[in-house]
Amino acid sequence: MMFDRAYRQRLEADLARWEADGVIPPAAVAAIRVALPPLAPGINIAVVVAIVGGLLIAAAFLAFVAAHWIEIARLLRLAILFAGILTAHGLGAWFARAGQPMLADLCAAVGAIIFGAGIALVGQMYHLGGDFAGGMLLWAVGALATATLTGSRGALAVALVAASIWSCMRVIETDVPHFAFVVPWLLAGGLALAWNSRVAAHLVAVAALPWWIASAFQAPHDFRPSFVLANGAALLFGGGIALAASRRPRAAQAGSVLSTYGAFSLAGVAILEATLANEVFRTYAGLADQPLWTISCGVAGVILAFAATATTRSAGTAFATGAIGLVLAAVALWMPRQSGEPWLAYAALLCAMLCLVVSGMLDAARPRIVAGWLGIAGVIAAITWAVKGSLLNRSVFLAVAGMAAVVLALVLNRFVPRSRE
Amino acid sequence: MMTMSVAPLAERLARIPKLVLFGAAALAQVALLTLMIIDRGQILRDGTEVTLQTRPVDPRDFLRGDYVVLGYDITQLPAGPLKDQPSGERNPLVYVKLAPNRDGVYQALSVHAGPVAVTSPEVLIRGRLAYGASCGSKRDTFCDTLTVRYNLESYFVPQGEGRKLEDVRNQGKLSIVAAVLPSGRAAIKRLLIDGKPVYEEPWF
Numbered sequence: 001m002m003f004d005r006a007y008r009q010r011l012e013a014d015l016a017r018w019e020a021d022g023v024i025p026p027a028a029v030a031a032i033r034v035a036l037p038p039l040a041p042g043i044n045i046a047v048v049v050a051i052v053g054g055l056l057i058a059a060a061f062l063a064f065v066a067a068h069w070i071e072i073a074r075l076l077r078l079a080i081l082f083a084g085i086l087t088a089h090g091l092g093a094w095f096a097r098a099g100q101p102m103l104a105d106l107c108a109a110v111g112a113i114i115f116g117a118g119i120a121l122v123g124q125m126y127h128l129g130g131d132f133a134g135g136m137l138l139w140a141v142g143a144l145a146t147a148t149l150t151g152s153r154g155a156l157a158v159a160l161v162a163a164s165i166w167s168c169m170r171v172i173e174t175d176v177p178h179f180a181f182v183v184p185w186l187l188a189g190g191l192a193l194a195w196n197s198r199v200a201a202h203l204v205a206v207a208a209l210p211w212w213i214a215s216a217f218q219a220p221h222d223f224r225p226s227f228v229l230a231n232g233a234a235l236l237f238g239g240g241i242a243l244a245a246s247r248r249p250r251a252a253q254a255g256s257v258l259s260t261y262g263a264f265s266l267a268g269v270a271i272l273e274a275t276l277a278n279e280v281f282r283t284y285a286g287l288a289d290q291p292l293w294t295i296s297c298g299v300a301g302v303i304l305a306f307a308a309t310a311t312t313r314s315a316g317t318a319f320a321t322g323a324i325g326l327v328l329a330a331v332a333l334w335m336p337r338q339s340g341e342p343w344l345a346y347a348a349l350l351c352a353m354l355c356l357v358v359s360g361m362l363d364a365a366r367p368r369i370v371a372g373w374l375g376i377a378g379v380i381a382a383i384t385w386a387v388k389g390s391l392l393n394r395s396v397f398l399a400v401a402g403m404a405a406v407v408l409a410l411v412l413n414r415f416v417p418r419s420r421e
Numbered sequence: 422m423m424t425m426s427v428a429p430l431a432e433r434l435a436r437i438p439k440l441v442l443f444g445a446a447a448l449a450q451v452a453l454l455t456l457m458i459i460d461r462g463q464i465l466r467d468g469t470e471v472t473l474q475t476r477p478v479d480p481r482d483f484l485r486g487d488y489v490v491l492g493y494d495i496t497q498l499p500a501g502p503l504k505d506q507p508s509g510e511r512n513p514l515v516y517v518k519l520a521p522n523r524d525g526v527y528q529a530l531s532v533h534a535g536p537v538a539v540t541s542p543e544v545l546i547r548g549r550l551a552y553g554a555s556c557g558s559k560r561d562t563f564c565d566t567l568t569v570r571y572n573l574e575s576y577f578v579p580q581g582e583g584r585k586l587e588d589v590r591n592q593g594k595l596s597i598v599a600a601v602l603p604s605g606r607a608a609i610k611r612l613l614i615d616g617k618p619v620y621e622e623p624w625f
Contacts (some may be wrong), residue, residue, distance in 0.1 A: 128608075149442045
């Protein structure tokens with residue numbers, strides 16, 4: 001909504017300039033203005049002050065209850081909790097009917113937070129402190145139900161935070177990947193699609209990251225964190241660009257958001273791998289010891305990216321697929337415990353990040369360009385400041401890579417038609 | 422396909438009055454909280470009563486806020502035949518067979534990786550290993566000694582009474598009566614000092 005408002009301001013300024021310059025006639029300007037859908041109601045100053053007032057009253061109520069918590073009978077405490085939940089949702093319904101969707105969303109989110117506090121307080125009152133992760137799952141279930149029923153993005157955020165904590169705690173407890181997290185994650189993804197909401201798509205994409213990080217770093221000792229993360233980034237990026245290639249606008253919008261997070265994840269993994277590729281960190285087992293589910297995710301990411309390339313026949317998507325393939329090749333083919341420096345892995349990672357930048361330029365996807373540049377900077381930094389190995393050899397490698405890039409630029413400049421400035 | 426199936430659902434929900442939807446969300450949350458309480462009430466109502474002797478706890482784990490950390494004689498147990506068996510995960514569920522001694526206080530007889538048959542007055546209680554499942558070269562087998570949590574380790578008390586209970590616990594005078602279901606799930610039913618009830622847990 002915020003971006004929509006900024007776009008309207010820019011469009012209004014452009015229309016005024018084009019009309020003054022005689023580029024378009026006044027009738028066309030009027031027709032464009034009529035064709036634009038009305039802007040959703042935003043938050044005015046009075047609403048902001050009302051929100052602050054509401055939060056202060058809620059905080060005062062909570063402090064009052066906390067001050068007398070012990071003296072209040074257990075069933076009365078329970079009634080206060082239930083009243084808090086009912087009040088939050090009652091206000092939410094009232095705001096929704098009054099045409100204030102943001103305040104309604106906020107109330108549903110506050111209701112979901114009170115529900116979480118309720119789980120903790122019921123656990124305290126009834127001595128149920130044993131399974132913290134189980135409490136988080138219950139919180140996620142309640143908040144997800146709220147999000148589904150009320151359409152609240154805030155409640156969805158609460159649900160995903162609770163589900164992520166639940167899943168990460170289970171990973172720590174069991175030392176194995178916690179695949180049950182896929183269920184709430186897919187449900188949240190379904191809500192993002194149903195609502196056709198970019199905010200929800202961002203929340204769903206962000207929620208994938210802690211799961212992959214927890215799985216990568218809490219895995220048994222013969223796992224390589226960068227290998228697990230690379231396959232996760234491949235799936236996120238490949239799945240994102242496959243969804244973005246869909247003809248359905250809802251899926252395409254969600255896919256573009258996922259692919260943005262996938263691109264940044266791929267760049268992060270490239271930097272991590274360039275750092276860990278140095279032999280001083282080479283204490284992990286080889287490719288054969290890596291789990292099948294991880295490899296399957298990477299393969300699925302590549303297949304999805306290939307499918308998107310075949311469907312769209314877009315050079316940008318092809319370069320994105322190349323970036324995924326090169327990062328996976330770098331983490332898979334560089335054998336651990338191999339002596340010497342991983343020049344091929346370094347070269348593959350640099351090429352992958354260059355592919356990412358080119359892909360972003362061809363698809364006009366600015367976040368992908370930024371991710372690619374960050375990846376290039378990070379990989380060069382990792383190569384330059386590697387802990388072990390010959391600095392002179394690295395200098396030669398960087399010089400050769402730089403010259404190869406200059407030659408490539410000259411060739412491209414000769415054969416590729418230039419765009420008009 | 423997913424977008425095809427979720428879009429009509431969203432449209433159908435949009436047709437329902439907001440008051441109904443927000444009301445349903447609130448009721449769902451209240452129902453989940455109520456289920457937590459009913460579940461515990463069911464353990465207290467139907468569970469077999471088992472008296473357990475508490476023991477002093479490492480001072481670093483002491484009172485946090487106003488709840489007492491309770492350790493038991495059955496918290497640390499020898500693994501017995503479980504030793505060197507695959508544990509499967511870092512904190513697996515285990516089942517402990519209990520039987521009363523001459524004073525009526527229940528003691529551990531054996532630890533099992535799954536439920537086993539018991540005959541009265543024996544009781545099977547379920548717990549989760551806190552430590553003792555990460556031994557062996559691959560850190561995936563049971564160790565010599567197991568530390569088990571039964572969901573009976575925290576007891577919230579009125580403000581200012583935690584310290585008193587801790588002192589009594591450290592003198593070995595504090596015991597609890599737990600209710601244990603046939604599935605092994607347990608909840609604290611009452612606290613005893615020198616065998617006399619001091620806190621009785623109501624069902625609700």
